[in-house]
Amino acid sequence: MNRYRRTAVYGLVAIVSVAGLAACGANSSDDSGDGGKTIALLLPETKTTRYESFDKPLFEAKVKELCSDCKVNYLNADQDASKQQQQAESAITDGASVLVLDPVDGKAATGIVKSAQSSDVPVVAYDRFIEGADYYISFDNERVGEMQGEALVKATGDTGDILMLNGSPTDPNAAQFKKGAHSVIDKSGLNVLAEYDNPDWSPDNAQKFTSSQLNNIDPSQLAGVYAANDGQAGGVFAALKAAGVTDFPPITGQDAELAAIQRILAGQQYMTVYKPIKTEADQAAQLAVDLVNGDKPSDTTDFEGVPSYILEPISVTKDNVKDTVVKDKFYSVDDICTTEYADACQSAGLQ
Structure with missing residues (x-):
């Protein structure tokens, strides 16, 4: 089913607090270094909560742990591919030795890769694949889509009409999620009434699309909704709630956002896909520090011609909320079980 080796991820995930998170779209750096070892971390947007809340602080903390004379130059493109191109060029000009790049647009980012490599600056494609990158770190993205499709088939009893909300066409991961989901759904008894590729993963767009579809169908006849991530799942939930739905059909998701975990406990979302971000951020930091120090890893696998993890x-x-995101300390029980969700938490055995 998959063309490459999977690396299983287990163990505790400790969330490391880092003071002074940058404002959205702003630059920041870990100024603990006193030398010229600079690593540029370029993330794509802020609408998805993981980037500012987890990827950035975890990456910075791991670099600081591994390399006392390294510093991180952090930049966020706010879903603007042109802005990300300019940020990358500035980072190279400012002396970055490595770019860790999560692209807004995977195809457009090949230009960043070529520019960096012409300056002898290696590029680590982070979370989203970039053709020609020196290294790639991500999760098994087709498997993500398969897991979402499998969950939806199970929850619906393999019958009925569904909606599909996919990710952005410019995000290479979105195509892999979509492929994985279709590999399951297309062989099932589910009928896709309408399908939407969300231009920027926008929850607002997801809500508008779902609301427009509910004008044409009876919400009570909707068997389920495939939402490629939790932000869109939130938009779907909002549309259904506005339409007067109280008995929610199964909705999928991804990223294990706090709001999604709370919706799952409350019966407002069926599932999410948890990707232990600390493992990904730590691996990226380790690789970046190795590259800054002139070391090349030998434990990678191949993905489309790029050495990968x-x-x-x-x-x-x-x-399994208790045995996954709580056990790994991704969220605490106090984080999840606010007053609004106290009864749901008690029912799930979290309190």
């Missing part, structure tokens, strides 16, 4: 995602439903 491919990590294994985890499906989360109400039944």
